[in-house]
Amino acid sequence: MTAPAFRIENVSAQAGFKLLEITFDLPGEKVNKFSAAVIAEFESVVAELEKRGQAAEVDAVIFRSGKPGNFIAGADINMIAATQTAEEAYTLSRKGHKLLDRWEDLPFPTIVAINGTAMGGGCELSLASSAIIMSTDASARIGLPEVNIGVIPGMGGCVRLPRKVGLAGALDLILTGKTLTGDRALKAGLAEANLAKENFDSAARVWVKQNLEKLKSGDRIAREPKLGGMGGLVGSAMEKTPFGRAFILRKARETVMSKTRGQYPAPLEAIQVLSDTGARYAEKIRGQAREEAMDREARGFGKMAATSISKNLIRIFFLTEGVKKSKGVASEIKTTKVTSAAVLGAGVMGGGIAQLYAEKGISTRMKDISAKALTLGMQSAQKIFYRSLQKRKLTPRSYQQKLNLIAPVLDYSGFGSVEIVVEAVLEKMDVKKAVIKELEGEVHDECVIASNTSSLSISEMQSVMKKPERFGGMHFFNPVHRMPLVEVIRGEKSNDETVSRIFQFAKQLGKMPIVVKDRPGFLVNRLLMPYLNEATWLLQDGGDIEEIDETLLDFGMPMGPMELIDEVGVDVGEKVAHILHEGFGDRMQPAPFNSKIVGAGRLGKKNGKGMYQYLDSSGKKKELNPEIYGILGISPSRGKISREEMVDRCILPMINEAARCLDEKIVESANEVDLGMIMGTGFPPFRGGLLRYADSLGAKTIVEKLKKYQARFGARYEPAPALIRMAEKGETFHRD
Ligand SMILES: NC(=O)c1ccc[n+]([C@@H]2O[C@H](COP(=O)([O-])OP(=O)(O)OC[C@H]3O[C@@H](n4cnc5c(N)ncnc54)[C@H](O)[C@@H]3O)[C@@H](O)[C@H]2O)c1
The missing domain is CATH 1.10.1040.50 (N-(1-d-carboxylethyl)-l-norvaline Dehydrogenase; domain 2)
Structure with missing residues (x-):
């Protein structure tokens, strides 16, 4: 028998009121997810709570995760992939609904304390709870990314989210699959509280105690959604009229059509479900109305899950997961995270590569033979960081810290201690050979050297090296900060360790590497x-x-x-x-x-x-x-x-x-x-x-x-x- 995924603890003594805490910690997995077995186990947890509720033993329940950085990753995608027909997927969705409806109907407040990613089903469990508390930790994010795998939220997300954040806000989240941090979720009216990450668990208990009466009475604690998504054009006032709602839905359809040319049916189906199930968005939905709305959502989910588009998107999801687990070579090679790296050339690609290193917190040296090129390289890196600053993805302090990580240099000072160097100088074989030969005399023996060439032979470059086995291709695409792929090129003399270190480094930089052979044009x-x-x-x-x-x-x-x-x-x-x-x-x-x-x-x-x-x-x-x-x-x-x-x-x-x-x-x-x-x-x-x-x-x-x-x-x-x-x-x- 496997260990249970849920632990129920009575923490009344510590909390000072009748509080149960449920910890979800799926054994043997890095993240929590809803598989068939987990759903069955959670059903018995809910049954247990129903029993205790009747005996009035409980004031409130806090649901938390035992996984660092993850609350719930969502439904197990294998379960969705395994459904063959729309009917099967519909049944799966209805099963999820029934369970979360029971959770929602428990006779005491249920509060989720989110200290990591709460995606898909994790967000939907949260929506069915009385309140959502999020931590200020950067990993605490909430969202409904189902459209990314070609389906729509199928555990009540389409029905419950708009009732909490408004129609425009819900469309914004469901159609883009984006996630919100705690402060954003608070502003959007999705979360009731955003508490400091330090001592988060005990702060959550205190918060529940302080808000117990409101929670019990079902009064709204979250702020009223003021401005929805769609550029903040539509506000809650507009959502109150049928005309306003029709306008919002029409605008959403137009946006989806112009972005996808109608090739992705899931966002359109989501809009239709929100349209069909949202007669009175502002009101809590219970009883027969809830039943009908959930049924409509399940039909939409079933229809989408059965499309070849969803199957294709799920396949790609698994392929990318496969890369995340891979080391790029068959042999077992241990690599460590790079903390110090360099790039040769400060042009279009060199500037982009230096920016990416710094973005990932790596101490960076960017060398060029021209001071003007260095200035331009720094400017292009700065522009990208500045956009993040404007979008508030960076604070002024972290913006400056990141920029400070890049040292523009005209000589090889500091190259003696870098772990990897990528050359991105002119696309000319004789220039590359001269540069690589010179570089090899400046770095230590364990340093990996890679070329960002898009068309020249890696093996030929190796011919000028003393230790050619430490050399390979690392082909980024332009613009570096946007394009996810990196081709890792194995030259004739590159060894497994080099290939694996370049491969792992690409992953450290947040890229998707594939290993390719050294032939003209590589693969792409x-x-x-x-x-x-x-x-x-x-x-x-x-x-x-x-x-x-x-x-x-x-x-x-x-x-x-x-x-x-x-x-x-x-x-x-x-x-x-x-x-x-x-x-x-x-x-x-x-x-x-x-x-x-x-x-x-x-x-x-x-x-x-x-x-x-x-x-x-x-x-x-x-x-x-x-x-x-x-x-x-x-x-x-x-x-x-x-x-x-x-x-x-x-x-x-x-x-x-x-x-x-x-x-x-x-x-x-x-x-x-x-x-x-x-x-x-x-x-x-x-x-x-x-x-x-x-x-x-x-x-x-x-x-x-x-x-x-x-x-x-x-x-x-x-x-x-x-x-x-x-x-x-x-x-x-x-x-x-
Ligand atoms: N531009 C693209 O779309 C793209 C995409 C993928 C790969 N690449 C490859 O990346 C490499 C660089 O391309 P780019 O577009 O950034 O070129 P670029 O002309 O913008 O920049 C090249 C830089 O290298 C510098 N340089 C020349 N000799 C040098 C030396 N000895 N030491 C240090 N710096 C030196 C130049 O001063 C210049 O700043 C090429 O191999 C190219 O094939 C380019």
């Missing part, structure tokens, strides 16, 4: 370039720039390929396209239009003109560059190329190249391709990743289509041998 650029290149070929074949972008946005890409070319820099893209052409031959033949655009000095966003022209300094406002078609000597028109062809011609070459990458073992598994493309390029998560999407098409269809395009366009569409094999055998990239 090798797959992304054919996509961008084919988009340019489409333009050459008469495609309209804006229509190409709209089509791929509709497919789910976060940015159209034409805009992405501008973002990367038309010249940078051209350079990489030629490197890949050299590396892989005719299937990577660059579209000649690229050099024409570069030749005309239209380099993209960085100089204000490329495919588009950028109308403000932030680059957000843009319109089609009116000169572009003239430069290229073409007059394209909408509809000339079908949208199906546009999607095929951009996406199929990526799949084709990915099949080759797997054959060459650039990465070990189709899962890594999926994760890499989602994290590195924003490939639509709802499609489950590039190769999950490929599986949904089937290898046979892909090969047939590629052959059709090969007949028209030649080698660029020649099906990969692996795909032909899969088509013949009826195989898929993923086995599950």
Whole structure:
């Protein structure tokens, strides 16, 4: 028999009133979650409380967690993933409702004392309690992130949250999946108290004692929600009228549609559930009305859980969890947290990398050969920290402390004690080799050295080193503070320890690493370039720039390929396209239009003109560059190329190249391709990743289509041998 997850203690003597404390501490797990077994155990806890309540033995119950930094992580996602049909998921949700309704109906106040993350089901248990007390600890956060896995809150969150924080406030939380700290939750009317993290447990008891009468009478203690989300545009007054509520719901729908282009059904379903169940938001909901509202929520939950979109998002969740547990190599290697690191080069990437180190509290040295570059590097780091300061994610003191962690230097002073150095100097092999050789003489023997190169050979760089085994690639994406992926490149001579230390360091920096082989373009650029290149070929074949972008946005890409070319820099893209052409031959033949655009000095966003022209300094406002078609000597028109062809011609070459990458073992598994493309390029998560999407098409269809395009366009569409094999055998990239 396993140890119980819940402990009930009578702490009346210490508290000075009849108080029970329930501690949730799931044995053998880092976090508390609601699995089927836990729910069954919690049912007996509630039954026990019901019994004691009848005997009037209890004034109040405090529910707390025994896990440091975690209150409840939510429902066990395996349980949701295991549901096969909408009906099964509906039943699961109704079971959760029945249990939390009983908790809510206990004849004495129940108070949650949150001293860690309270997500999903953890937030919903809190909402069904009489009061929520949160600690000031940074780890204490509350939220409903269900939309991130393609479902809606299914344990009463959609019904209870708006009654507490208002309709707009609830929509803001449910539709974004964001979490609130204690002070934010207090302001939003979600938490009743935000108590100092020191002596939190005893302070919670004192608070309950002081507020016992109010708690017993059911009077509202939390502040009335004044301003909801949605930019604070909508206030509680507006929510009181049916017209106002309809307006808020309509605005929410419009926002979701413009953000997701309708590709994610869960936020829309959540809005519908809130609309259907919220006749009188301000009132507590009990009895038959509660029953009906919960039933409606469960139907919505069931419908969403059964979608392939939810299954795909859950799969990605598990893939990222897998990376969190991985060390990047098969052998058992122990690494310690890095406390001191350096970066060479203070340019676009070096400045970003230094900022990231400092953000994570690492003592940082940033070296460049140019004082001007150092100043610019510091400025770009400062800008990012300043945004956090403005958003109140940093206090003025921590803002300054973080900036102070970066030491801009023109020489190698202090390099003798750093644990890892990433070079991010010019993308030129001879410069890199000279820099790495020099650097090796300045650092201690155990220091790991990595290159942020996006296209040069790691193994060739190793040729100039005394200890090449300590060297590998650490390829960040631009902008460093936003892009989650890091490719960890194993050079021919890199040893396991180096690969693992770079991998773990990437995780320490909050990034998602994947280990890739040292071949041109590594994984992500090798797959992304054919996509961008084919988009340019489409333009050459008469495609309209804006229509190409709209089509791929509709497919789910976060940015159209034409805009992405501008973002990367038309010249940078051209350079990489030629490197890949050299590396892989005719299937990577660059579209000649690229050099024409570069030749005309239209380099993209960085100089204000490329495919588009950028109308403000932030680059957000843009319109089609009116000169572009003239430069290229073409007059394209909408509809000339079908949208199906546009999607095929951009996406199929990526799949084709990915099949080759797997054959060459650039990465070990189709899962890594999926994760890499989602994290590195924003490939639509709802499609489950590039190769999950490929599986949904089937290898046979892909090969047939590629052959059709090969007949028209030649080698660029020649099906990969692996795909032909899969088509013949009826195989898929993923086995599950
Ligand atoms: N820009 C991107 O989008 C991107 C993305 C991923 C990887 N990368 C890679 O990152 C590296 C840097 O790219 P970037 O865009 O930041 O370039 P950048 O031109 O903005 O910056 C390069 C910096 O290196 C400095 N430098 C030159 N020689 C040096 C030396 N001997 N010692 C120290 N500093 C020296 C230069 O003064 C300059 O400040 C390249 O290898 C590039 O391929 C770039």
